[in-house]
Amino acid sequence: MIRLSWLQFRAQTVTAAAALAAAAVILAATSAHRGVNAGFYHWLYMAGIVALYLTPALIGTFWGAPLISRELEAGTYRLAWTQSVTRTRWLAVKLGLGCLVSMTTAGLLSLMITWWSSPLDQLDQFNNYRLSPLTFGARDLTPIGYAAFAFALGVTIGLLIRRAVPAIAVTLAVFAAVQVAVPLEVRPYLIPPVRTVSPLSTSNITGTGDGGPGAPGVGGQPGPNLALGAKVDIPGAWVYSVQFTLPDGSTDLGPEPQACRSGSGNACNTALARLHLRQVVTYQPASRYWAFQCAETGLYLLFALLLAGFCTWRVNRPDPAGRR
């Protein structure tokens, strides 16, 4: 069964190998300038991120979704399932091999692009620090988890819809939705964030306002009250929120001091210092990068396994092919 799966998946593997070779050539040829953050090289840096998000999506739609739906659609399942191999084994080998090739493809591409991008990642410009929601999913391990999940998702949807083209479309839609939902709704809760409370140094304040429309900065409540902007200097951290409180913990800072409305910056700073403000930062430190990488990759791999288990159950249910 492994040899048959390989025969049937060989074309995809060759395509993947060719694409990886092309990527390797481009990245190697430009590697001398890979720290340059301008023009073509910056474009290439962004293209690398896009490629790493696109690869799992393509794997799920074009490798995963047709894997079984095409057999059901063309009727070849009647040939495959009447050889001396149980459906469970047939599915396990097809899924296993496909997943392996998918994960290897995504892993190698991620390895190359992570290496190529590392000087720019360290520049911390454009908020492209490694833990930032956008960059995080296009570095190191996460693309491997995405690829495995996308492949299993495509196979599952193909098995349920039983037609290749609709399965491709639905897989793409579902996977895109997952890729948007996870950074927003799941990843922030994988590890509880760190919360630090520190006295707000006036030298950190970048702006003040009355909290009306267009008030500067983060953390201030809109309204007639004082709104503040302040620098947060935690290198590489993924900052969830910055809040300002009075020493008693109240977030209601009161009206903006008169000194800040008119008068000099110094007078304003003095008036602010008198409030003894505190800065509350909720964030994930950069040191948790690998913990997050492992947690998120593990989560995707777990769901890929669950989908594989579901497929095994489904294919052994009566009439997985429906009425033909």
Next chain:
Amino acid sequence: MSAVIEASGLGKAYGRTWALRDCALAVPEGHVVGLVGPNGAGKTTLLQLAAGLLAPTRGTITVLGERPAAGPAQLARVGFVAQDTPVYTRMTVADHLRLGAWLNPGWDDSLARRRTGQLGLDPKQRAGSLSGGQRAQLALTLALAKRPGLLLLDEPVASLDPLARREFLRMLMEAVAEYGTSVVLSSHLVADLERVCDYLIVLVASQIRVAGEVSDLLAAHRRLSGPRRDPATLPAGQDVIEESHTDKQTSLLVRTSEPVHDPAWAVTPVSLEDLVIAYMNPANQIPPRRPQLGVVS
């Protein structure tokens, strides 16, 4: 003699529609079984149940003593050629033979090579570019080289032209003679099967109308023609399968195990085709079978 297919109370429903119901069968070993019925009668459903591609809604079916597709060993003993003979269009003929060798422990490679050689199939040709007849032959080769105890063929000749049809059946019969495989093949035309099968199952509107050895069936049916007469006046033991009347004449197809002695009748034997057509006609009420005429397993 043991049964290759045994079914009792077998039924298969798709939603609320029954594709097959109350099917009781005991097909003995060593026969070429013709499964005949109009399109949509449930032939494919019955064969797919036997191949394990479908699961019964009601009742049970065993094939070669086991539940269909119960495991690799059971699968290895049953060869199946599905309707429209599906093949992997992008794989070559040689790839298909490799597939067979990889997936079947009992694979007979010399048989497969000899057959493809005889058929003139180019090993390098893609299966998608084969003609219907060649594809059917390739599918048959795959099923035969498994060396199964039972070969199930679903409408194998439906898409073939008359010449390819004859050729396919000839090769099938050669293989049966050589390896002693039991065969069940379906068709909606009895003419396709007349020459090859020695056991017949007629399936109409999801129910089995008659099943038995062809020689027994032919021996147990007579055509009676004579002056017009009410079939109800026939003696016990003569069951009317089909009747037709003109003003003066009556023609009956009866099932009887006894010779007909009534001098009023002109008694003639029936042909297999007449018999099947009489059983296939949904207007004919088939009287319940008597025990001595039942299919003995």
